[in-house]
Amino acid sequence: MTGWLDALIQGVLLGGLYALFAAGLSLIFGVMRLVNLAHGDLIVLAAFAVLVVAGKLGLDPFVAVLIALPILFVIGFALQYVLLNRTLGRDLLPPPLLVTFGLSIIIQNGLLQIFSADSQRLRSGAIETASVSLGGGIAVGVVPLLTLLSAISVIVLLNLIFYRTPIGRAFRATSDDLEVAQLMGIDIRRIFALAMGLAFVVITIAALYLGLRANFDPTIGPARLLYAFEAVIIGGLGSFWGTLAGGIVLGLAQTIGAHIDPEWQILAGHLAFLVVLVLRPRGLFPRAQD
Amino acid sequence: MMDHAAAKPTQEFRLETAGRSPRAAAVAAIVILLALVLLPVVVGRNLIQDLIFLFYMLALAQCWNLLAGYAGLISVGQQAFVGLGGYLLFALTLLGGINPLLAIPIAGVVSALFALPTALIVFRLRGAYFAIGTWVVAEVYRLVFAQFKPLGGGTGTSLTPSVTSSVPGIEWVKTLLDLRTPAARDIISYWAALALMAATLAFVYGVLRSRRGLALGAIRDHEAAAAGLGVDIYRIKLAVYVATAAMTGMIGALIYLQKARISPDAAFSVLDWTAYVMFIVVIGGIGTMEGPIIGAIIFYLMQRYFADFGASYLVLLGALGILVMLFAPRGIWGLVSERHGLTLFPTRRRLIIHAQDSKRS
Amino acid sequence: MPLLETRKLTAFYGDFQALYGIDASLDAGETIAIIGANGAGKSTFLKAIAGLVPGSADSVLLDGTPIGARPASDIVKLGIALVPEGRRLFPSLTVEENLLIGGHGRKAPGPWTLDRVYSLFPILRERRSSAPPTLSGGQQQMAAIGRALMSNPRVLLCDEISLGLAPIIIADIYAALPQIKAEGTSVVLVEQDIVQAMKVADRVYCFQEGRLSLSGRPRELTREQIHRAYFGS
Numbered sequence: 103m104t105g106w107l108d109a110l111i112q113g114v115l116l117g118g119l120y121a122l123f124a125a126g127l128s129l130i131f132g133v134m135r136l137v138n139l140a141h142g143d144l145i146v147l148a149a150f151a152v153l154v155v156a157g158k159l160g161l162d163p164f165v166a167v168l169i170a171l172p173i174l175f176v177i178g179f180a181l182q183y184v185l186l187n188r189t190l191g192r193d194l195l196p197p198p199l200l201v202t203f204g205l206s207i208i209i210q211n212g213l214l215q216i217f218s219a220d221s222q223r224l225r226s227g228a229i230e231t232a233s234v235s236l237g238g239g240i241a242v243g244v245v246p247l248l249t250l251l252s253a254i255s256v257i258v259l260l261n262l263i264f265y266r267t268p269i270g271r272a273f274r275a276t277s278d279d280l281e282v283a284q285l286m287g288i289d290i291r292r293i294f295a296l297a298m299g300l301a302f303v304v305i306t307i308a309a310l311y312l313g314l315r316a317n318f319d320p321t322i323g324p325a326r327l328l329y330a331f332e333a334v335i336i337g338g339l340g341s342f343w344g345t346l347a348g349g350i351v352l353g354l355a356q357t358i359g360a361h362i363d364p365e366w367q368i369l370a371g372h373l374a375f376l377v378v379l380v381l382r383p384r385g386l387f388p389r390a391q392d
Numbered sequence: 393m394m395d396h397a398a399a400k401p402t403q404e405f406r407l408e409t410a411g412r413s414p415r416a417a418a419v420a421a422i423v424i425l426l427a428l429v430l431l432p433v434v435v436g437r438n439l440i441q442d443l444i445f446l447f448y449m450l451a452l453a454q455c456w457n458l459l460a461g462y463a464g465l466i467s468v469g470q471q472a473f474v475g476l477g478g479y480l481l482f483a484l485t486l487l488g489g490i491n492p493l494l495a496i497p498i499a500g501v502v503s504a505l506f507a508l509p510t511a512l513i514v515f516r517l518r519g520a521y522f523a524i525g526t527w528v529v530a531e532v533y534r535l536v537f538a539q540f541k542p543l544g545g546g547t548g549t550s551l552t553p554s555v556t557s558s559v560p561g562i563e564w565v566k567t568l569l570d571l572r573t574p575a576a577r578d579i580i581s582y583w584a585a586l587a588l589m590a591a592t593l594a595f596v597y598g599v600l601r602s603r604r605g606l607a608l609g610a611i612r613d614h615e616a617a618a619a620g621l622g623v624d625i626y627r628i629k630l631a632v633y634v635a636t637a638a639m640t641g642m643i644g645a646l647i648y649l650q651k652a653r654i655s656p657d658a659a660f661s662v663l664d665w666t667a668y669v670m671f672i673v674v675i676g677g678i679g680t681m682e683g684p685i686i687g688a689i690i691f692y693l694m695q696r697y698f699a700d701f702g703a704s705y706l707v708l709l710g711a712l713g714i715l716v717m718l719f720a721p722r723g724i725w726g727l728v729s730e731r732h733g734l735t736l737f738p739t740r741r742r743l744i745i746h747a748q749d750s751k752r753s
Numbered sequence: 754m755p756l757l758e759t760r761k762l763t764a765f766y767g768d769f770q771a772l773y774g775i776d777a778s779l780d781a782g783e784t785i786a787i788i789g790a791n792g793a794g795k796s797t798f799l800k801a802i803a804g805l806v807p808g809s810a811d812s813v814l815l816d817g818t819p820i821g822a823r824p825a826s827d828i829v830k831l832g833i834a835l836v837p838e839g840r841r842l843f844p845s846l847t848v849e850e851n852l853l854i855g856g857h858g859r860k861a862p863g864p865w866t867l868d869r870v871y872s873l874f875p876i877l878r879e880r881r882s883s884a885p886p887t888l889s890g891g892q893q894q895m896a897a898i899g900r901a902l903m904s905n906p907r908v909l910l911c912d913e914i915s916l917g918l919a920p921i922i923i924a925d926i927y928a929a930l931p932q933i934k935a936e937g938t939s940v941v942l943v944e945q946d947i948v949q950a951m952k953v954a955d956r957v958y959c960f961q962e963g964r965l966s967l968s969g970r971p972r973e974l975t976r977e978q979i980h981r982a983y984f985g986s
Binding site for chain 1: 466519521523529662663703714
Binding site: 268271272274275277278279281282283284285286287288289290 | 803804805824825826829830834835837841843844845846850853854855857858859900904
């Protein structure tokens with residue numbers, strides 16, 4: 103029994119990480135209907151950024167990430183403004199899908215060229231192995247718990263931004279109707295760039311926990327993209343809380359699969375996604391309209 | 393008395409698919425094909441192997457182009473069928489004792505059978521989500537085959553010499569050209585690849601010139617309008633998806649017959665069977681048949697001279713792809729054909745109107 | 754000098770030409786009605802002024818300044834607001850949020866605040882927290898007009914505000930027009946309802962197949978003239 107209980111708890115905690123991966127993707131798609139195939143590679147890129155900042159300044163990753171956040175916000179803003187904005191809007195433009203796929207190849211191989219294929223890890227000392235007791239003889243790792251709590255905080259924050267601020271209003275309006283949003287005086291290119299910058303902040307937070315929990319190297323990006331995507335679809339488009347739920351469902355599917363046979367972990371996740379897609383194509387918690 | 397009513401002209405309409413120089417192009421195609429068939433007599437083994445690579449990449453590109461450029465289904469998961477075809481070939485020959493060349497078309501049929509339920513699932517997604525969905529499916533195929541111990545599981549397996557030497561025609565080539573078995577086998581593979589490439593081109597061309605092709609062209613140009621005109625989008629897309637899966641499966645079978653060694657990571661590689669293919673189509677010109685041909689040749693040359701630079705080379709490919717997409721979205725063929733109005737594979741329809749005066753009795 | 758002027762305004766949707774060189778003007782404080790059959794180009798005309806359809810710089814002049822090439826998000830900041838055809842409220846925003854976002858592009862202060870809009874259309878205050886799809890057609894139209902007013906426009910462009918509404922509701926909405934004019938806003942109305950249009954307009958333009966077929970004061974135009982201009986000969 104404890105094996106199964108353990109799998110459940112680990113699944114929920116893993117779900118926190120996947121929800122972090124997915125939140126950025128969900129945000130970008132929500133505002134600009136863009137699916138960024140380089141999303142996973144950007145998480146890896148951010149992890150390397152934190153690694154470099156931590157290494158060069160001799161800082162703990164938790165501090166390094168605070169420095170990396172504004173840097174990555176600017177990178178995201180610039181990427182959208184200069185490159186990705188050219189792919190959105192009217193029909194004759196190149197599909198963002200192909201451009202972001204190209205970006206994915208560039209990032210992966212650029213990182214390979216600079217950092218080699220060696221496995222890396224974000225080191226934070228004692229906290230990595232610390233655990234906290236939840237009572238009843240059950241203990242969970244501090245880092246996984248922090249991951250889940252951070253995921254929840256990020257989603258609370260995103261909801262706050264989207265539903266209680268003027269900029270969030272602009273995000274939602276742009277997402278609803280691009281043309282009429284312009285009639286309100288909203289500068290679409292700037293809004294998109296802001297949204298991407300915000301997404302990069304979320305990506306960086308996800309990267310912190312990615313790097314703390316496990317080894318990473320330049321090639322693991324695409325797999326993270328798939329997990330993020332699956333979490334978004336399982337949860338249902340249009341809701342950040344849905345994305346959290348989707349992440350947890352995916353995490354649970356993986357850990358339960360792993361409990362049956364460790365080699366089945368990833369496959370179990372994919373199969374759970376396909377099942378949801380067949381039975382509930384709009385996801386488990388889709389938004390009311392569209 | 394004057395009769396003014398009879399003077400109105402009537403009009404006669406005719407639909408024409410021919411391009412400006414179709415006959416010349418057809419003759420040229422036959423000549424080129426013949427030359428390619430006879431090539432092994434005069435060239436060395438290295439070039440033969442290079443051409444095999446060129447042919448199957450071109451065939452894959454034509455398939456991907458049909459899917460993405462015409463049916464609007466941008467798939468990032470065609471590697472599923474390349475790997476499936478490869479594994480089917482290995483299964484049919486190693487486990488089933490079937491002749492390798494025969495296994496190729498069988499692999500195509502089975503791939504089509506797998507494609508049907510796959511499509512029913514992924515067609516629930518649209519646009520970019522469809523693309524990632526196809527990628528997930530390919531990953532599922534990869535993970536499942538990695539568990540399949542009879543074919544080597546995660547590390548893969550090789551074709552046995554008894555299989556590789558049972559490819560028909562090897563003895564004939566050996567005596568004809570005085571070669572040893574591996575070289576002769578390459579030549580048979582070369583002819584098979586040439587046949588498959590030509591068949592793919594012929595199939596795509598045939599589809600596009602047919603009535604279904606007219607519908608595809610309409611979908612390519614403006615999907616919403618096509619739907620409004622009664623084109624059954626879903627059925628057509630399904631048919632195209634299954635057909636390209638079959639062709640891709642056959643190509644995969646051929647690829648792995650030639651390589652004689654398979655593993656899940658190689659057979660289901662996104663880079664080899666999707667990224668490179670995408671690059672070929674984008675650089676050459678998406679939505680045209682001529683584009684992938686140009687793209688494949690360029691890609692082959694780049695692979696030949698720059699692939700040794702490893703990761704930097706891939707950065708270059710990615711950057712080149714993005715630049716072309718941003719600044720020459722119709723690819724190199726697009727630039728050329730716009731300037732000179734060329735078409736090698738005429739598939740566009742023209743409406744010819746003849747105005748006639750009606751006769752007065 | 755007219756407040757708003759178009760000179761040889763043309764508009765294309767891809768290869769299709771929707772407007773063939775429209776010369777029109779609006780003086781400050783005026784109310785202009787634009788009538789014409791479906792597809793005549795009336796909506797396109799408003800969209801071109803609002804910056805949603807690309808054009809050359811000199812084709813639209815505001816206070817003599819060329820604005821024809823400016824994007825839509827600039828135009829509203831210059832003081833021209835469009836109430837789009839079909840209302841097109843943002844479904845993810847509440848009624849109040851829709852009004853507030855209307856003020857996003859506002860540069861200078863002016864008479865139209867949230868309170869002022871609520872006193873113009875009291876039903877909106879009641880339904881301020883509702884989602885737009887739950888509102889009736891008439892209420893949605895009021896919200897759309899209110900949203901446009903929140904930018905304190907000098908020129909209000911209204912595209913078919915009577916579309917799909919019952920006559921009594923239309924009358925309600927048009928009853929608000931005098932208050933809008935009293936605050937100094939000039940109004941351009943594209944209308945299918947010719948009777949309503951003629952009642953409130955100082956001048957009328959009639960479009961036919963992308964061209965101006967008639968212009969004049971409502972009182973001076975005969976039914977035959979209008980009929981011919983509307984439908985062609």
